[in-house]
Amino acid sequence: MEHFLLSWTSPSLLLLTAAGTLAGIWIGAIPGLSVTMAVSILVSFTFSWDLNAALAVIAGVFTGGVYGGSRSAILLNIPGSPAAIATALDGYPMARRGEAGAAIGLSTLASFVGGMVGVLALALGAPALGEVAILFAPRDYLLLAVLGLLLVGSLSGESLAKGLFAAALGIALGMAGLDPMTAEPRFSYGSVQMLGGIPYIAAMIGLFGVAEALHQLRAPDAVRATQRIGGIIPPWPRLRRHLPLALRASGIGVGIGALPGTGGDIAALMAYDHARRSTTQPETPFGEGAEEGVVAPEAANNAAVGGAYVPMLTLGIPGDAVTAVILGALFVHGLRPGPLLLTETPHLFWFTVGNLALANLFLLLFGLAGARAFARIAEVPRAVLIPLILVLCSVGTFAIRNSMADVWWMAGFGVAGYLLRLYGVQAAPIILGMILGPLMDASWRRTVIAAGDSVAEAAVEAAGSAISLVLVAAIALVLLRAAMRVRA
Amino acid sequence: MTTQARPPAPGERLLPLLLLVPAGVAVAEGVRLDGLASPSSPGAFPLLAGAVMAGSAVAIGASSWLRRGAARPVGGVSAVLPPRVAAVGGLFLAALGAMPWLGFHLAAFLLLVVSVRLLAGRGWLRAGLVAALSVAAIHVVFRLGFSVLLPAGVLFR
Numbered sequence: 155m156e157h158f159l160l161s162w163t164s165p166s167l168l169l170l171t172a173a174g175t176l177a178g179i180w181i182g183a184i185p186g187l188s189v190t191m192a193v194s195i196l197v198s199f200t201f202s203w204d205l206n207a208a209l210a211v212i213a214g215v216f217t218g219g220v221y222g223g224s225r226s227a228i229l230l231n232i233p234g235s236p237a238a239i240a241t242a243l244d245g246y247p248m249a250r251r252g253e254a255g256a257a258i259g260l261s262t263l264a265s266f267v268g269g270m271v272g273v274l275a276l277a278l279g280a281p282a283l284g285e286v287a288i289l290f291a292p293r294d295y296l297l298l299a300v301l302g303l304l305l306v307g308s309l310s311g312e313s314l315a316k317g318l319f320a321a322a323l324g325i326a327l328g329m330a331g332l333d334p335m336t337a338e339p340r341f342s343y344g345s346v347q348m349l350g351g352i353p354y355i356a357a358m359i360g361l362f363g364v365a366e367a368l369h370q371l372r373a374p375d376a377v378r379a380t381q382r383i384g385g386i387i388p389p390w391p392r393l394r395r396h397l398p399l400a401l402r403a404s405g406i407g408v409g410i411g412a413l414p415g416t417g418g419d420i421a422a423l424m425a426y427d428h429a430r431r432s433t434t435q436p437e438t439p440f441g442e443g444a445e446e447g448v449v450a451p452e453a454a455n456n457a458a459v460g461g462a463y464v465p466m467l468t469l470g471i472p473g474d475a476v477t478a479v480i481l482g483a484l485f486v487h488g489l490r491p492g493p494l495l496l497t498e499t500p501h502l503f504w505f506t507v508g509n510l511a512l513a514n515l516f517l518l519l520f521g522l523a524g525a526r527a528f529a530r531i532a533e534v535p536r537a538v539l540i541p542l543i544l545v546l547c548s549v550g551t552f553a554i555r556n557s558m559a560d561v562w563w564m565a566g567f568g569v570a571g572y573l574l575r576l577y578g579v580q581a582a583p584i585i586l587g588m589i590l591g592p593l594m595d596a597s598w599r600r601t602v603i604a605a606g607d608s609v610a611e612a613a614v615e616a617a618g619s620a621i622s623l624v625l626v627a628a629i630a631l632v633l634l635r636a637a638m639r640v641r642a
Numbered sequence: 643m644t645t646q647a648r649p650p651a652p653g654e655r656l657l658p659l660l661l662l663v664p665a666g667v668a669v670a671e672g673v674r675l676d677g678l679a680s681p682s683s684p685g686a687f688p689l690l691a692g693a694v695m696a697g698s699a700v701a702i703g704a705s706s707w708l709r710r711g712a713a714r715p716v717g718g719v720s721a722v723l724p725p726r727v728a729a730v731g732g733l734f735l736a737a738l739g740a741m742p743w744l745g746f747h748l749a750a751f752l753l754l755v756v757s758v759r760l761l762a763g764r765g766w767l768r769a770g771l772v773a774a775l776s777v778a779a780i781h782v783v784f785r786l787g788f789s790v791l792l793p794a795g796v797l798f799r
Contacts, residue, residue: 199788315705319661319698326668326691333675333684340684341671364734371727371761537761542776544734544757545750548741549780553790558742561793565738569731576722577657595687602682609681 157501158508160206167210171509174214175516179524181215182222182235184539189219189235190475190582191366191543194358197483198550205487205502210509212483216476217269217513220418220455221521224261228254228448237418237455240426244440244447251443255525259386260445261452262521263393264400268453269514271404272411272460276467277507279412280496284468286621287493292604293616295469296597297625299590302471304632305413306586312578314636320579324587327352329595347559354588355486356551356563358479361581363547364568367540369575386525392445399429399446400453407454411461417474418455418462425454456517460510467491467503470593475582478589486554650706652721658703665699668692730757745795751777 161167181192192215200208223235228245241261248257290298303325307317330341331351342348403425410421429440429450436444458474465471470492472478484491489502496503551564571581605612616622672678672689680686723731737753744752754773759766784790 199784199790202789313702313705315698315701319695319702322668322691322694322698323664326664326688326695329688329691336684338675338684340675340688341667368727368731371730372724535762537758537763538772538776540730540761541734541754541757544730545753545776545780548738548750549746549784549790549792552746552793553784556791558738558793561738561741565735572727572731573722576651577654591687591691598687599682602686607680607682 155504157504158511160505161210161509161512167206167509168512170207170210171214171512172516172520174211175218175513176214176520178215178218178220179222179225179517179520180218182219182238183225188362188366189216189223190358190479191362192219193476193479194355194362195543195546195550197479197486198355198359198553200483201486201554205489206505208483208487209502209506212480213506213509214513214516216480217456217459217510217517218520220459221262221265221269221452221517223455224265224448224452225258228257228261235419237422237458238451239419240422240451241448243426244438244442244444247438247441247443248445248448253443255386256388256445257448258525259388259522260396260448262386262518262525263388264396264403264449264452265456265521266514266518267397267400268404268407268455268457269459269517270511271401271453272408272457272463273507273511273514274460275408275412275457276460276463276510279408280464280468280503283464284493284496287468290469290493290621291619292597292600293612294619294621294625295471296594296601297616297622297629298469298471299594299597301625301629301632302465303583303586303590304629304636306475306583308632308636308639314639316579317583320574320581320583321587324584324589325591325594326587327357327584328354328588328591334592334596335599352588353554353560353563354482354585355554356560357567357588358482358585359547359551360564360567360569361571361585362475362479363543363550364564365571365575365581367543367547368568368572370536370540373536386522396445396449399432400449402432403428403450403453404457407457408461410454411458411474412464417476418458421458421461422451422455425450456514463506463510467495467506468493470495472586472589475585478582478586482589650709652718655706658699658706661699661702662696665692665695668695726761729760733757733760741793741795743795743797745797746792747777747781748795749793750780 161171178189178192182189193212196215197212200211220235220237223233223238224241224245227233227238227242228249231242231246233239233242245257245261248254303321307321308314326341330348332338332349333340339349406425406428407418407421410424411417426447429446433446436446438444440447462474462477466477466481470481470490472481481491489495489499547564548561551561552558554560575581601612602609605615616626668688669692672685672692675685675688676683677685677689733753733756737749741749751773754776755766755769758772759769762769785792
């Protein structure tokens with residue numbers, strides 16, 4: 155309890171969580187600026203900070219950013235983040251009907267409910283999963299990482315082949331440097347600098363910051379929000395009517411968020427679909443401003459935040475691109491997220507749980523109190539914003555190791571990320587591959603060595619393990635679904 | 643999510659060939675590190691990653707070939723690199739190149755002035771003001787607030 159309340163009782167941590175949430179809402183509300191970009195740039199500044207302070211800001215930005223995306227979705231019909239795509243379907247028609255305030259109020263309250271359900275799921279689910287995770291053999295980590303990469307690869311891009319290519323490229327990039335088992339240089343080509351590997355934080359900032367900023371220049375500036383924002387807090391009977399849907403959608407969000415490789419965007423779309431199927435007689439049809447169409451995706455995408463923390467903290471496997479960035483930051487801070495995190499550093503886990511709950515409270519406060527102020531955010535001109543983001547990317551990258559070489563890595567990944575995205579190859583599998591690559595490599599080799607350097611023997615051993623069989627079945631299911639999509 | 647929603651970009655048919663380059667590099671590194679000799683060697687996983695990349699590149703190429711003629715690529719080089727992306731991207735790289743000489747503050751200021759002037763199409767004075775305020779804000783927040791070091795220049799620190 156002491157650690158749960160640490161960020162609530164420490165003035166500096168309280169302030170940092172509030173500032174992080176506010177910054178997250180602000181960034182999330184700007185169309186095109188993703189939470190992943192914000193967290194990527196931000197984490198680089200926190201490496202010299204106390205760990206709790208860094209976690210407080212990151213949790214605030216993550217929570218606020220996922221919620222902030224709904225603002226531009228409702229007011230401009232431009233989702234501020236992929237997680238808000240579903241919100242725009244009914245949020246914007248509500249705003250056009252003169253109910254922008256009600257849509258913002260509902261989205262805020264639904265996000266709060268979803269966020270708190272996510273925190274509860276993290277508090278209850280992570281220790282339980284942690285106990286199971288202790289039973290995991292190296293091959294299970296390998297299979298789990300493969301599952302995560304397949305999910306990201308098949309869901310984040312336009313085809314499984316492009317997703318697989320990106321993931322494998324990330325794995326290869328992640329293996330650059332000295333082999334941790336034999337100290338043999340890999341992909342270094344005689345360069346002393348390459349022996350240390352490719353700095354993945356610089357790669358993240360390049361792929362999510364620079365590449366995204368350059369892509370934003372391809373689109374015209376956002377139009378001015380012309381929606382009038384009226385009453386924000388909906389009457390209690392209306393809230394009570396939507397609460398069961400918000401809770402069900404939160405459950406979907408937690409489940410989807412906890413799956414390695416899936417995040418708030420998929421959770422929101424699935425919750426929207428659930429709302430459409432389960433609401434037989436909406437007051438307004440879906441797609442024309444149904445309140446349920448705002449409540450369900452908003453509850454789900456914020457619930458997915460807590461859900462995404464579960465595999466990250468218990469298994470060391472990121473739930474989505476943002477948690478991949480956070481995982482990278484935790485490594486830099488000297489932590490090894492995984493099954494032992496909860497037993498060796500339980501204070502850190504409970505601090506994170508308490509901090510996420512606090513960030514959700516700030517989300518509610520800022521979301522309702524700053525509804526009108528945030529409406530102006532989506533109109534920030536790209537002419538100022540994009541060059542500023544590029545400058546911040548260089549500041550953030552230089553801050554990692556005070557090295558201009560890292561800055562050039564960042565620029566290189568930025569240009570490559572811009573071009574790859576243009577051809578439908580997404581950045582998220584590359585980053586996940588870079589982070590999971592060394593873990594997969596080590597798990598593979600430990601598994602094979604334990605089986606007498608025989609892949610066939612390792613496969614026989616895996617066939618005798620229930621955990622391994624479940625993971626293999628999940629991988630087969632993902633591949634089968636992807637194949638069916640291709641055929642369709 | 644897995645459908646080809648966007649129109650093909652110029653040169654999309656060449657993409658698989660370009661993707662085969664990193665795949666070949668990974669395979670070559672895997673072979674060099676005895677990836678074929680032992681599944682637990684340092685080269686095993688690079689070889690595996692390279693093989694997956696190569697297989698994916700072939701699948702992307704096959705899919706592109708099957709869809710040939712379905713939609714023609716839109717635009718030329720400017721569709722890949724529109725003028726304002728090329729200009730701002732070029733300015734960004736130039737500013738990074740100048741940073742070891744000019745230092746962060748001056749290089750960032752120049753990048754912001756020219757970019758804002760170029761993108762907003764308003765006066766130099768306005769762009770200069772926005773740039774100066776932005777650099778000052780970055781200095782206060784990051785250098786003074788977060789104690790983050792900013793690149794120093796040989797000519798200007």
